[in-house]
Amino acid sequence: STVECKDVPTEGPEECGDRTATYCYTITNTGEECGTVIKADRTRTATPPGAPDGTTTQDLLATFEGSLDLCPTESVQICEEETVSTCEEVCYETSVATEIEMPNGTTCLADDMYDFCTEPGCQVDVSTTCKVIMPDGTEVDCKEAMETPPEDCEDGENMIDVQYCYTIENIGKSCGDISKLERTRTTTPPGTSDTKDLLPELDTPTLCPGETATICEMEPMNTCIDACHETTVVVDATMPDGFVCSNADEYEVCTSPGCTVDVETSCTVAGTGTDCQAIESTPDDCGDTAVEYCYAISNPGTTCGDISTLTRTRTPPGGAEGTRDLIGLIPEADRTDFCPGESVTVCETVVIDTCDDQCYETTTEVAIDMEGGKTCEDTDLYELCVNPGCVTELEQTCKIEGSDVACEDIPPPSFEECADGENMLPVEQCYKVSNVGPTCGTITTFERTTNGETFNLIEGKPADSLVLCPGQDMEVCETNMINTCEEECYTTSVEVVLTMADESTCEETDEYEFCTPPPLDESCNVEVDLACSTEVNSTEDGSGSCDVIIPIATRCDKRAAAMTWRFNGGDCEQSFNIQEADKFVCTDFVEGGAPTSGSAWLTVASVKNPDDVYFDGEVLVGDLFTMFAADTLQGKFDADSTFSIYADSSKDSLLQESSVHTSCSQNLFLKDKFGSVQLLIFENEFGLFTCFVGATYSYTLSNEAAANAGAIVEFTSTTNGVSDDCLDDLPAPGVIPPDTTIVV
DSSP states (O other): OOOOGGGOOOBOTTTOOEEEEEEEEEEEOOSSSOEEEEEEEEEEEEEOTTSOOEEEEEEGGGSOOSOOEEOTTOEEEEEEEEEEETTSOEEEEEEEEEEEEOTTSOEEEEEEEEEEEEOBOOOEEEEEEEEEEOTTSOEEEHHHHTTSOOSOOTTSOOEEEEEEEEEEEEOSSSOEEEEEEEEEEEEETTTEEEEEEOGGGOSOOEEOTTOEEEEEEEEEEETTSOEEEEEEEEEEEEOTTSOEEEEEEEEEEEEOOOOOOEEEEEEEETTTOOBGGGOOOOTTTOSEEEEEEEEEEEOOSSSOEEEEEEEEEEEOTTSOOEEEEOGGGSOHHHHSSBOTTOEEEEEEEEEEETTSOEEEEEEEEEEEEETTSOEEEEEEEEEEEEOOOOSEEEEEEEEETTSOOBGGGOOOOOTTTTTTSOOEEEEEEEEEEEEOSSSOEEEEEEEEEETTEEEETTTTOOGGGGEEOTTOEEEEEEEEEEETTSOOEEEEEEEEEEEETTSOEEEEEEEEEEEOOOOOOSSOOEEEEEEEEEOGGGBSSSSOBGGGBOOOOOBOOSOOSEEEEEEOOBOGGGOBOOOOTTTOEEEESSTTOBOSSSEEEEEEEESSOTTOEEEEEEEETTOEEEEEGGGSSSSSOOSEEEEEEESSTTOOSEEEEEEEEOSSSSOOBTTOEETTEEEEEEEETTEEEESOOOEEEEEEEEEOSOSSOEEOOOOEEEETTEEEEOGGGSOTTOEEOTTEEEEO
16 A cells, blocks of 8 residues: 555554655746756655764756656656665655756756654564573573483483573563463473463563563473473563554473483403403413403383394404494394383303403494384493503512521521620522513613612623523522611612513512511510411301402492492592493592591482482591481482582581492492592392401410510500500410410
8 A cells, every 4th residue: 555654654563664665756837937957956864763864865857757848837746766664763854956947047946845754663572591400509501401311211200390481572662561471382292282371470561662571480391201392472562552562482492311222231251250350360370261241231211112233343452343243142022122121131252362461342332213213322332451461570589698598587686696786697689580471671770779779780781681581580699788786677679670672661669678686685585476367268268367368249230228438538539430431420629629537527319319318427537337228218229329528517518529320230349439438338139248357366475585484564456557455455464484475
């Protein structure tokens, strides 16, 4: 339609836009003689609010092709088009100046001015944001948070708190009342929809230009299901003149439990069950060793599927990759309808050479075709490194020169021998290095240090004597004089470096110490011998000797019913475990982490449900603390636990926090250190596994080569820095006659 420019209606944001304005200029000869139009200049000024004027000029005759001769009452009309926007508030002022030249050479002048303004209607905007409220109170954008699949969907549910906020802004030029604010949320699947009137929650229904209002609501969301949540918000604003403008915004966030298949690789020595990571080999006992790799597949998700792929790729020595399809090892009945909570394990036996300093890298890949057409995949990397150790051996011996008496067995000198304070004794010390490896090497360093003094043992030796081939050795001996009347200890450290043909080096060190016994006294000479025994069934040969205690089983393979930990204090740097980086995380919030003396406040809780607290109390450095699965809210330890160390019970100062995988489905061993805590005992369906065994110490006291009986006035036992006064344990009266022994 065509309307007078001055009558252009006010248009809202949905209707406004660019419009074509047609300007027409009618020039009329109002005189009594004919004449010719010689000038028609137009000047237009557009004035936006708050901006400099914009002025344009145009010679209207330049493009006019008609006749410009006008007799009285005749007129000519010149028109032009220009685009104007009704979405902006702009005033346009147009003036025209004309001249008509008469036959006698005179000119007649005339001008005219026309103005009009465009004014947009109301404009309202609405935007939606979505934030996930994390356990620590921080906020993360919903779409960003959903990029990381939930860690635990074992129960098919992982509820999080989601905050939707809707911000309404008046981006127009006039104040208005928000007359409608409605939110609709559709969840697909299953396709359910929910609509809510948010207008009653709006505190400020009237918004003037530039003003905003925000309404927020909390919604629970289960991240363990595949679903999309689409939110649509519609807003209406009514202006004082009754004009209504509208706007809408859409926001969609999708959840997915991620992959619903898990594969874990383990390795044990065939026939013994020893964990491959515990393989220890030396050049004497290394060789081909059969190991069994096992691949455990589980469905921790919420949907059944069919196992379609199981392959492993191993990089053996030489770098040639070997890939094997293992899917045929899984019975078909176990491959199909592989549902949540189910698991299957397949194994293969391979032979590795423990004489090679080599790492075996095994990558296992599994895929499950889920119901609904989705394929989920998982990959596990297992690395096994074997090292036969150094190819050199170093041995020290020391004996009295000219005899077979070892230096540690030097007899005490008599009272008479030390009458003048000196009794010099020659001792022969020998240092022997052997090449027990497969290649020749050259001794480049061979030094001994005794009580701080260092001596080069190969100085002046011929170069060819320093080359050792497999099975060869070199021994250097020296004689030193010691004064047995001075009770002194001699510590000798020897270091050897063998440089191999390939420029690699092998280093070995050895330390030997002996002490001269105190001279015999006229009155007494007390000797004490210490022995240790334990339960017969705790030793390898049934002897009960502490020297042959059966090594403990350290790996936790099933979820524990109870765990006992020691609080060591200290920072995260002392951590010692092989849990994956996404399973174990440790953070120090102060320098040094937890205190190394005194006490701290320790809280252990589930990562999934922080309200499920396993331990909460004060611990001293060195204290043991125990947590029981029966005391938890679920009757079991969750997959991940948080160990929080505070300065005191107020929990105002967090010193250290670590996340540890405690369900035993990942690597967890006795003695593992996680920051300031260390696992010492656990109990599961296989029994009790502990770092401790009962030991009995016996002390044999002898009064040898003494002329008289002696009364024991001091008897102290020190174990790991802890001293006990054993004087009261002696049989009364605590006197040892000559050549007599007492056993305690």
